Amino acid sequence: MADPSVADRRVAPLVGALPPHCQQDVNTLRRFIHATVSQESPAEAVPPTAFQEVLLTGATGFVGRFFLRDLLRQKGGLVVHCLVRAETVEHGFARVRAALEQADLWDEAFTPRIRIVVGDIGQARFGLSEAEFDDLCQRIDAIYHLAADLALASSYLAIRKINTLSMQSVFELCLRVRYKYVFYASSMGVFPQYFCSFANEFSQSRIDHQMQPDLTSMKKMFPLGVLGYPWSKLVVEQSLLFAHMAGLPMAIFRLPQTSLSSTGFPQVDNISMRLFSAMVDVEMVLQGVSLQRYNEPVDTLSQICTAISLNPRRRFTIYHCCDPRPARCDLEFADFGNYFREVPYGVFKQACQARGENSPLHGYWALLDHFAPYWFSDRRASATLPICDRTLREDCPRPIKWPGLLTKYARANDWVQRHRQQWPYAVRHGRVDADCLLARAKHYAERMSVPFERAYPEWIHRSLHRLVQALNAPEARLLEAKRSSVAYGLSHLLEMNAALTRERQQLPEIEREEIARPVFIVGINRTGTTLLHRLLARDKRCWTLRSYELLEPVLPTGESATLAGTPADPRRAYLEDMLAASKMEEVFKGIHHVDIDEPEEDIQLLRLSFSSWASTVQYYVPDFGQWLAATSSRDAYAHHRRTLQHFTYQRRQRESQGQWVLKMPFHLMELETVIETYPDALFIQTHRDPTRFMGSWNSLVERVRSLSSEPPAPRPRRRTTSLHERHA
Numbered sequence: 001m002a003d004p005s006v007a008d009r010r011v012a013p014l015v016g017a018l019p020p021h022c023q024q025d026v027n028t029l030r031r032f033i034h035a036t037v038s039q040e041s042p043a044e045a046v047p048p049t050a051f052q053e054v055l056l057t058g059a060t061g062f063v064g065r066f067f068l069r070d071l072l073r074q075k076g077g078l079v080v081h082c083l084v085r086a087e088t089v090e091h092g093f094a095r096v097r098a099a100l101e102q103a104d105l106w107d108e109a110f111t112p113r114i115r116i117v118v119g120d121i122g123q124a125r126f127g128l129s130e131a132e133f134d135d136l137c138q139r140i141d142a143i144y145h146l147a148a149d150l151a152l153a154s155s156y157l158a159i160r161k162i163n164t165l166s167m168q169s170v171f172e173l174c175l176r177v178r179y180k181y182v183f184y185a186s187s188m189g190v191f192p193q194y195f196c197s198f199a200n201e202f203s204q205s206r207i208d209h210q211m212q213p214d215l216t217s218m219k220k221m222f223p224l225g226v227l228g229y230p231w232s233k234l235v236v237e238q239s240l241l242f243a244h245m246a247g248l249p250m251a252i253f254r255l256p257q258t259s260l261s262s263t264g265f266p267q268v269d270n271i272s273m274r275l276f277s278a279m280v281d282v283e284m285v286l287q288g289v290s291l292q293r294y295n296e297p298v299d300t301l302s303q304i305c306t307a308i309s310l311n312p313r314r315r316f317t318i319y320h321c322c323d324p325r326p327a328r329c330d331l332e333f334a335d336f337g338n339y340f341r342e343v344p345y346g347v348f349k350q351a352c353q354a355r356g357e358n359s360p361l362h363g364y365w366a367l368l369d370h371f372a373p374y375w376f377s378d379r380r381a382s383a384t385l386p387i388c389d390r391t392l393r394e395d396c397p398r399p400i401k402w403p404g405l406l407t408k409y410a411r412a413n414d415w416v417q418r419h420r421q422q423w424p425y426a427v428r429h430g431r432v433d434a435d436c437l438l439a440r441a442k443h444y445a446e447r448m449s450v451p452f453e454r455a456y457p458e459w460i461h462r463s464l465h466r467l468v469q470a471l472n473a474p475e476a477r478l479l480e481a482k483r484s485s486v487a488y489g490l491s492h493l494l495e496m497n498a499a500l501t502r503e504r505q506q507l508p509e510i511e512r513e514e515i516a517r518p519v520f521i522v523g524i525n526r527t528g529t530t531l532l533h534r535l536l537a538r539d540k541r542c543w544t545l546r547s548y549e550l551l552e553p554v555l556p557t558g559e560s561a562t563l564a565g566t567p568a569d570p571r572r573a574y575l576e577d578m579l580a581a582s583k584m585e586e587v588f589k590g591i592h593h594v595d596i597d598e599p600e601e602d603i604q605l606l607r608l609s610f611s612s613w614a615s616t617v618q619y620y621v622p623d624f625g626q627w628l629a630a631t632s633s634r635d636a637y638a639h640h641r642r643t644l645q646h647f648t649y650q651r652r653q654r655e656s657q658g659q660w661v662l663k664m665p666f667h668l669m670e671l672e673t674v675i676e677t678y679p680d681a682l683f684i685q686t687h688r689d690p691t692r693f694m695g696s697w698n699s700l701v702e703r704v705r706s707l708s709s710e711p712p713a714p715r716p717r718r719r720t721t722s723l724h725e726r727h728a
Helices: 004-009 020-040 064-074 089-102 108-113 130-139 156-165 167-175 215-221 229-245 271-282 298-309 345-353 365-375 390-395 405-418 434-447 458-471 480-506 508-512 529-536 547-551 570-582 584-588 603-607 614-618 622-630 634-652 665-677 694-706 723-727
Strands: 053-057 079-084 114-118 142-145 181-187 250-255 284-286 318-320 341-343 519-521 659-663 682-684
Touching: 020 156, 020 167, 020 229, 053 064, 064 079, 064 089, 064 108, 064 298, 079 089, 089 114, 108 114, 130 167, 142 167, 156 167, 156 229, 167 181, 167 229, 181 229, 181 298, 215 229, 229 250, 250 298, 271 284, 271 345, 284 345, 298 390, 318 390, 341 345, 345 365, 405 480, 405 570, 434 458, 434 480, 458 480, 458 622, 480 508, 480 634, 508 634, 519 529, 529 659, 547 570, 547 603, 570 584, 584 694, 603 614, 603 634, 614 622, 614 694, 634 659, 634 665
Parallel strands: 053 079, 053 142, 079 114, 142 181, 181 250, 250 318, 284 341, 519 659, 519 682
Antiparallel strands: none
8 A cells, every 4th residue: 555645745747738849848858867867877965964065046036145045044054156147256246245235135254155156047057167067066965946037928938048948957967976956946826826816717726735737727828929937937847856756856946926025125026016016106006906916025935945945854845835824915005095096907007008118017018918807806815825835834844934914015115215226116105194094984884884973973083183183293293104104003993993883783782791890000101010910910800901902803703702812813913913014012122021912001992082192102293182181082981991892792702700900001191081981990000200210201202203203303402501601
């Protein structure tokens, strides 16, 4: 009986016939592999644990520079030979260093471990002399082959020399003297269902582990004379699988769409980046487009792939390098203050073509026309992707952590702001506009099927208008580049109000929830309130609000009884994404320990009313503070109580009884209203000499405001007169 583990790792053969040119190239490479193995009888390969020197192609490319960084980081002492087109070794090293510096990856410690091989992937034996090539054959233990012509809208014949026939040199290097490992960067784009975003006829498709693409679908979706790139990758995959049967150790990494990194560095020529830049350029949003659009960060991919390549217990040969469970899939341009008109593809294309060569999509219309029915379909982005990442999870020796969508786009925006001279496209900052935000509120109410007036009573309109007016005032000094993130924060609060209204509409019993004797810790900041709050949270009789609950009071799936508060609670990942995107953990470092599983202040409950004193800390909005002081906060605290009823109902799904312990210094500003709202409330006030904590508090306020506002002009220091001057 066959070993099931072996059968599980087997890659099924392709079904059907390749196009003639592709089959011809597969046959050519197979013959070369057979002849070389027969003549050379190569010795066994050294295991990954013994790698000393490896060859990397494409080191100056978008993906290659991250592979270079991670190979040098993950294996101490490893020497990486980089094949680079250059005039001299010095010129090649300068190119590699510049590529890493551009992405903020360079480390001077890399210098002695980088070797430059001046050559060309498109030439026989990389354009090296026989002696140089022989030397590589003796030295190299593995080759990471990433170099390729990435032009999507090119025929197979136009790119086969670089993408396909160059493999002959790779195979010769790896089959002479001894076997060398080959780690090949292929593409998820060999699957039409992936390339077409699982839309239309591909909506029920999935991609299983070790799976081969369907040739019939490829021939339909990838005309050889227009879209040769996926065919070139498939041809190389087939030759590698043949070489593997002949004894060559190898791995195929099918990389997904990637145009961003967790550090913010973008690939400006990527079709996804061009598409979004074109929408910004003409201030239009394509109907059916999704911000999610399968865009895994290149540095995460690199860390995963290099770790797998160095794993001596690796079991599989093909890896689908995708995140099948993206954290968010419902974000839109307008959520970030970019209130662009939504238009169909034809209108968008016409507007872009009017820009001529200045359009980021100039020269890409044949490709877009072909895939528009799939890329811009009406189907909403799914919360999961039908892609099996089993081989990735089982063979990666370290935990896989995919950064969230907010983090990727926030850091990309920061990178663009720091490198405007390198960004070739138009930049539009979001707007903080009360009327536009209320239009978004109507959108959220319609999407969640709740009455707009119930989700957003008139007093919320007034509060929102006052806050937005203060944010746009000159004294707020709001940074242009941060207006999008400010708009997103306000949009999110509006969305949460709609979600709360929907839950109350679905569960009218929430209205009857009683809140008995809530405890309010109301000491001033820096007086031990956090320590006391977290200490009381250890008592099972106390209910406290965790950070991720405060950010998103309603569980998107509604599974309060089974999912809420567990490690699988999706709100945890969303909070981690928000913290990374906002850099809030960096701001609080050394002042306040941020832990998503610990209780936090109930600031967010008042922020939902847009009537929170916290806004006067986050931003310099003195007029808003004066308005808060002169305005009754009854509506805001009534909203606070209604929201706490939701949390009470959610808690009772798992626990029969508990007493709320809340903590927020700003309650001191509204004690009378707190008592009016919660007549049986209990209060704990901590104390500390103000002279011992006000400096720390002021420092924290300054740090928080620096995230979105220009620093204030330094005040002139008062000149101190000397005793002699006073007597003169």
